[in-house]
Amino acid sequence: MSLNSIFQYFVPKDKKIFFPLFEQAANNVVAMSNCLVEAVNSASPVTREELYKQIDKLENRGDEITHQIYLELGKNFITPFDREDIHSLATAIDDVADNIQGAANRMLLYRIDDLNDHIKKLCELIQQASIDLEKAIKELKDLRNVRNIADSCIRINSVENQADYVFDRAVADLFLYETDAIRLIKYKEILSVLETATDRCEDAANVMESILVKNA
Known part of the structure; x- marks a missing residue:
């Protein structure tokens, strides 16, 4: 019996402690990203405002889930994987939600109606990364499909690279063509x-890759 198998023997059989919470947090982020994409592609200011408010509510729900993970981490001596990784993963997912909400709030408060292609593309990339984040997290509970987790993490890293390019191009266009400071x-x-939301998705992917290495 491997050392990892011995440790797994002592992990609580009721895995309803952490894994469902992570899945709820990831699902919440996907819901937020869906609202964001729908909002920036909507021609109706009223619809956009409603979706921005929905994102705000979902972010509050995400905070509750993250807080519950932290509470469980403090109460449980035996955890499915390293305590530091549990904390880091929960924090990274929460940071994705925070940045989605931050973008939505700014678009609402700044009264941005002209949502250009760069903004729309970044929102789509956040949605893609969020979906892959959810897929990877769903596989964490037994670590049997390591390849699936690794593939999702690779896709998230690729999305983050694309987001860097879109951001750089968008800022360059702003300085070239925007005359209103x-x-x-x-x-x-x-x-x-x-x-930054895509950066935080990459942070979560990096934590999951670390978990894979430690539990190989």
């Missing part, structure tokens, strides 16, 4: 928060 600042801030 206030408008430039608004758009650059929104673009930055959107790109």
Whole structure:
């Protein structure tokens, strides 16, 4: 029997402690990203505002899930994988949600109606990364489909690279063509928060890759 198998013997058989919470958090992020994509592609200001508010509610739900993970981490001596990795993964997922909400709030508060292709593309990339994040997290509960987790992490890293390119191109276009300084600042801030959301998805992927290595 391997050392990992011995440790797994002591892990609580009721895995309803952490894995469903992670799955709920990831599902919540996907729901937020879906709302974001729908909002930036909507021609109706009223619909956009409703979706932004829905994102805000979902982010609050995400905070509750993250807090519950932290509480369980403090109460349970035996955990399915390293405590540091549990904390880091929960934090990274929460940070994705925070940045999605941050972008939505800025678009609402800054009254941005002209949502250009760069913003729409970054929102789509966040959605793609969120979906792959959810897929990988669903496989964590038994670590049998390691290849599936690794493939999802690779796709998330690829999405983050694409987001870097879109962000750089978008900022370059702003400085080339935008003559209104206030408008430039608004758009650059929104673009930055959107790109950061993909960075946080990559952070979560990096944690999962670390978990795979430690449990190989």
